[in-house]
Amino acid sequence: MNTNSIQEKKPPAxxxxxxxxxxxxxxxxxxxxxxxxxxxxxxxxxxTFKSNFIGFNEQQHIFFTMPHLxxxxxDEFFIEGFNVDIDGVSEKGGGALVRFRTRIEHVVYKPIKLLVFSVPQQAKLVMLRNEVRYELSLPGDIQLPNRKLRVILTDVSSAGCGFSFDAISPEFDVDQRIVxxxxxxxxxxxxxxxxxxxxxxxxxxxQNYGLVFDGPGKANCQRLQSKLFYDGTxxxxxxxxKAPTLGA
Known part of the structure; x- marks a missing residue:
């Protein structure tokens, strides 16, 4: 059996x-x-708003960027002691959502703007992926109304894929259909x-996006996977x- 080709296999529970x-x-x-x-x-x-995770310290503080509000x-929402629910996507564990509740410790305006929260006693790690996902770095294009957008295919599975592009480019809506x-x-x-x-x-x-394939997308993904092999990285x-066939 060829171990270099991408193979469809049932992942462990x-x-x-x-x-x-x-x-x-x-x-x-x-x-x-x-x-x-x-x-x-x-x-x-x-x-509800978006913010970027900066880091944490040993004094049980976590830091986020200040949103544009x-x-x-x-004045109404950023009061010390108010509860905050946070959802962040983890790159570990094959893709997961880190979800926890904390509270506002400090709202810093000077010399830099910063949100300071207390470290939660616990958090939930919710798995997002049910299938094996393979890391890639392949260029691709998405047809926009007036031009093609160059993107990078970052990972792929039998059910979907991830792709990224420069943040200054157009944004896609959740549930928007693309090719x-x-x-x-x-x-x-x-x-x-x-x-x-x-x-x-x-x-x-x-910008990083997750795409879930439709029927034709799944079929074309299977064709794509059959033409890929692992080069060590x-x-x-x-x-x-030297193109080994799947299952050879």
């Missing part, structure tokens, strides 16, 4: 949700990762990975001079 404790929860969120935050006031009012919103087109420069074959956008986040100056297109 994994726990969908587990509890992680204290500062250990912060290890699952990469610095600079965009997270979704929701402030909850004692009267039940809610304010109105003065009225800051990510990948071309094999060696053979000239084209693979149209069609489906709907299911999640998005900003990370280190780039990532999956790339097979050379025609």
């Amino acid at each position: 994994r726990q969908k949700e587990r509890v992680i404790m204290g500062l250990h929860a912060m290890d699952f969120i990469q610095h600079g990762t965009e997270a979704s935050l929701e402030v909850l006031t004692p009267l039940g009012q809610r304010l 109105t003065k009225k919103e800051y 990510l087109e990948v071309v094999n420069d060696i053979s000239g074959d084209n693979y149209a990975l069609s489906g709907v956008v299911k999640n998005s986040r900003k990370k280190r100056g780039k 990532k999956y790339v297109f097979k050379s025609p001079h």
Whole structure:
């Protein structure tokens, strides 16, 4: 059996949700990762916004960037002691959502703007992926109304894929239908990975999206996977001079 080719196999059963404790929860969120935050006031009012995780210290503090909001919103919602629910996407564990509740410790305006929260006693790690996902770095294109957008296919599974591009480019809505087109420069074959956008986040100056395939997208993904092999660091297109067949 050829162990270099991408093969469809049933992944081991994994726990969908587990509890992680204290500062250990912060290890699952990469610095600079965009997270979704929701402030909850004692009267039940809610304010949801995006912010970037900066880091934590040994004094049980975690730090996030200050969002662009109105003065009225800051006056009403950013009060020390208010509860905050935080959802951040983890790069560890095959893809997961880190979810926890904390409280506002400090709102710093000078010399730099900063949100300071207390480290939660525990957090939930919710698995997002049910299938094996393979890391790639393949260029692709998405057809926009007036031009093609060049993106990088970052990972792929039988059910979907991830892709990224510069943050200054257009944004896609969740549930928006798109087609990510990948071309094999060696053979000239084209693979149209069609489906709907299911999640998005900003990370280190780039937009990162998750795409769930539709029927034709899954079929084209299977064609694509059959033409890839592992070069020791990532999956790339097979050379025609040494192109092992799947299951050989």
